[in-house]
Amino acid sequence: MTSKNPCDRLILTGPMQSGKSTVVRQILAQLEPGRLGGFQTEPLPEGRRVGFQIGPWDGVCVPFVRFSGQANALWNPQVDASVFSNQAAGWLRAAVNADWCVLDELGILEQGIDAFVQEVNRVASSTVPMLAVIQERALPFWMEHLPQDRCRIYRLDAGNRDSLNKQLANELKQARLNRLSG
Numbered sequence: 001m002t003s004k005n006p007c008d009r010l011i012l013t014g015p016m017q018s019g020k021s022t023v024v025r026q027i028l029a030q031l032e033p034g035r036l037g038g039f040q041t042e043p044l045p046e047g048r049r050v051g052f053q054i055g056p057w058d059g060v061c062v063p064f065v066r067f068s069g070q071a072n073a074l075w076n077p078q079v080d081a082s083v084f085s086n087q088a089a090g091w092l093r094a095a096v097n098a099d100w101c102v103l104d105e106l107g108i109l110e111q112g113i114d115a116f117v118q119e120v121n122r123v124a125s126s127t128v129p130m131l132a133v134i135q136e137r138a139l140p141f142w143m144e145h146l147p148q149d150r151c152r153i154y155r156l157d158a159g160n161r162d163s164l165n166k167q168l169a170n171e172l173k174q175a176r177l178n179r180l181s182g
Contacts, residue, residue, distance in 0.1 A: 007150060007151065007152040007171070008129050008130065008150055008175035008178070008179075009124060009130050009132070009146060009147065009150045009151040009152070010130065010131045010132070010151075010152055010154065010168055010171055010172065011132050011134055011139075011143075011146075011151055011152065011153040011154065012024070012131065012132070012133045012134070012154050012156060012164075012168070013133070013134050013135070013136050013139050013153060013154070013155055013156065014136065014155050014156030014157060015136060015157075016135075016136075018156050018157065018158075018161070019156060019161050020104070020105065020133045020156055021040070021042070021104055021105070021133065023156060023161065023164060023165045023168075024040075024102060024104045024131065024133060026165035026169075027102075027131065027165050027168050027169045027172065028057075028102065030165070030166065030169035031100060031169060031172060031173065032099075032173070032176075034098070034099030034100060034176075035097070035098040035099045035100075036057045036058065036098060036099070036100050036101075036102060037056075037057075037091065037092075037094055037095025037096070037097070037098030037100065037101045037102075037123070037128065038056070038057060038091065038092070038095050038098075038100075038101045038102040038103045038104070038123075038130075039054050039055060039056055039057070039088055039091050039092075039103060039104070040054070040055060040056075040057060040061070040102075040104045041053065041054045041064075041104060041105055042061065044063055044066075049067065050066060050067055051063055051064075051065050051066035051067055051077075052064060052065050054083060054084075054087075054088055056091045057102065062083055062087060063080065063083075064079065064080050064083040064084065064088075064109075065077045065078065065079045065080070065109055066078045077109060079109050079110075081110075081112075081113050084110045084113040084115070084116040085113050085114075085115040085116055086115075088110075088116055088119075089115045089116050089118075089119040092116075092119035092120060092122070092123045093119055093122070093123075095123045095126075095128060096122065096123055096126040096128055097128075098128055099128070099129075099176060100128065100129055100130075100131070100172060100176065101123055101126075101128045101129065101130040101131070102130070102131045102132075103120070103130070103131070103132040103133065104132075104133040105132075105133035105134060105135060106120065106132055106133065106134045106135065106138060106142050107134075107135040107137075107138045108135065108137060108138045108141070111138065111141050111142075117145055120142070120145060120146075121145045121146070124145070124146045124147060124150075125147055127179050128179070129172050129175035129176050129179060131168065131172060132146075136155075139153075152171075154168065
C-alpha cells in the first residue's frame with residue numbers, strides 16, 4: 001500500500017523521563033474526535049515504581065510487569081507475556097479500523113512476544129495514521145518491524161518538547177486527511 005503522505009508513521013523517542021507520554025497526551029488533545037486505537041502504558045498506581053500496566057485508550061489498564069524489591073529488580077522484571085499476546089494484541093487488531101493509532105510505548109520487554117510483534121507489524125502496515133512512542137534502547141528492534149519508508153523519527157529533548165506536540169498533531173491530521181481522500 002502506498003500512501004499519499006509516505007511518512008504517516010510518526011515515531012517519538014527520547015531519554016527515559018523526557019516527557020514522551022506527556023507530549024502524546026498533548027497531541028491527542030489537538031486531534032479531532034474519532035476512534036482511537038492502540039494502547040497506553042503507565043506506572044502501577046502504587047506510589048513508587050513497582051511495575052507498569054497497559055490498556056486501551058478508552059478502557060481499563062492491566063498490570064504487565066512487576067519489579068521485585070531487590071536492588072537489581074529492573075534487570076529481572078516479572079513480565080506477564082499473556083497480557084501482550086492476548087489483550088494488547090487484540091487492541092492492535094482493532095486499531096486497524098480506528099481513525100488514529102497511538103502506541104505508548106514500545107519497549108524491550110515485549111520484543112520476544114511473537115503475537116504482539118506481529119500485530120504491531122500488521123497495524124504499522126495498515127492505512128491508519130500511527131504515532132508510536134519507542135524507548136530509545138528499543139528503537140533498533142522496532143524499526144526492523146515497521147515500514148521504514150513510511151516512518152519519520154523524532155527525538156524528544158528539552159529544546160523541542162514544547163513545539164513538537166503541535167507539529168506531530170498536524171502531521172497526524174494530514175495523514176488522516178490523505179487516508180480519507182485516498
